[in-house]
Amino acid sequence: MNVLASFCIVIVLALLAIVGVQLGGLYLLFGAVLPYVAIALFLGGLTYRVVSWARAPVPFRIPTTCGQQKSLPWIKSSRLDNPHDGVGVLGRMALEVLLFRSLFRNSRTELKEGSNKVVFGPDKWLWFGALLFHYSFLVIFVRHMRFFSEPVPSLTLLLQGLDGFFQVGVPVVYMTSFMFLAAVAYLFARRIISPMVRYISLPADYFPLFLLLGIGTTGVLLRHIVKTDVVGVKELGMGLLSFSPVASQDLHYLFYVHLFLVTVLIAYFPFSKLVHMAGVFLSPTRNLANNNRKRRHVNPWDYAVKTHTYQEYEEEFRDKMIKAGIPVEKE
């Protein structure tokens, strides 16, 4: 049900772009106005999110400790898993953000068939799929910079060369295009196949996956089947950047589908779980050093704790204390 609804929404979005461009002739709307709106929403929304996170204080310094804490010099401490200083935190964060270290730790718990034995085993697939997805997405993103700048950035050219290293087909097949589609397909498949993950999945989990599948598929079609007019696309891209957009009417409608789905993704980003891109940097359980025993940290909103004084205690129990022969302050 969740899957179907999300799928239908993406299909409707694609049809919307086709109808809008083919029948409505709304080239400027789909080619310029909506992308601008989306980028404004993205920048505004994400800034708002990050600022609202950053403004909230961190009253307690309680990073997740996954290893031995730094204490006495002869006890070996785990600098990355229980960092005690900035360098350790930097290492931990770099490994987390660049290599998804926590996911690499992932394990699997299963019940052995026919018995009630619980067995544990390693499980690196999610880590691999996630890494593949994010990195191929990054490369594809950088590759697309060729549509927005003249001359084409050298990083784009470099990655493009590596990506099409095997020089299969004309135009050259980029490996990441298919790695990306495979990774998204895997991430989708595990949501369907694993009963546990299916149970926790919301429409908001399937929707971005279908959106990405749609973007990837139209992208591949545009490059290899439709062979869209890349000069026209670049004119549009450069026009967008220089705030003098020209939306060509000669471009294939699939291009507008591609662009519209990207537009939706960008606009949807700050209002969804996709904000994990920014949140991963700010997560207090990962980006703080565990140095509570070395340095004092004061809670910025420390409140007056309600206390019960000795006087109040004696007031309540004085008679009993006197009877039992316990000395009291006030007879």
Next chain:
Amino acid sequence: MAELKPDEMDYYDQEELVQIDYSPPRSGWMDTPVDFRPGSWIYPGKPRHLEYLGLANPRQWSPTDDDWQLPPNWKEIIFEGMRERLDKYRSFKIFMDCCVRCGACADKCHFFIGGGDPKNMPVLRAELLRSVYRRDFTTAGKLLGRFAGARDLTEDVIKEWFYYFFQCTECRRCSVYCPYGIDTAEITMMGRELLNLLGLNVNWVIEPVANCFRTGNHLGIQPHGLKDTLEFFADDIEEITGIRIDPPINKKGAEILFVTPSGDFLADPGTFTCMG
């Protein structure tokens, strides 16, 4: 045979207890109401302890009651409580926003491994709170409702919170595996604080707290009882060693203050520590 009660050992059938099933129910989690199976929930906090501590809504109630006698403006209390905590804890805010439901934490919780209830997967336990957060605090949740994973706050949601937020030992194992370090311990603590605002507490927590506050020990031993206990210990020491000691209590100008954990007044081997 007399009807067995949940606090009798024979009530539990070993064979039945080890039958664990990790496959989730057919109905979605938002449509599966909580089942207060006898023996699976903790007794609620007694009103006199709440009164002593000055906490909200002291009353006699049970989780199996239909009416939990919440304060009339309970929704507002939860809403304000959540807002206050979102402003006070960056962790809470980020943990509400960032989860991608990848499921890495799902099979890491011992409550889930040992019981198989899908709402004991850390991700879903947090989702119980997150769904309400989305409805009231996020644009997407307000506009798209259930499609964005948002749901209305109802009394059934509160019952669900009570049942599941206390099924967490705050061990933080899930946080180790989470790619964003989302810590269920912090989430269930927030949930318990919110429940506390409505007068929903467990007696295992609230009675020791009230006792400590009132008598300085979690057992609620009053001064004369404490003196008896220490004298009893002194008798034991004399019987075994032949040495009579007279433990001074509340003595002014003493050079040493000896504080023993309050459990040491109650049970072995703590009592030996105290005697020693």
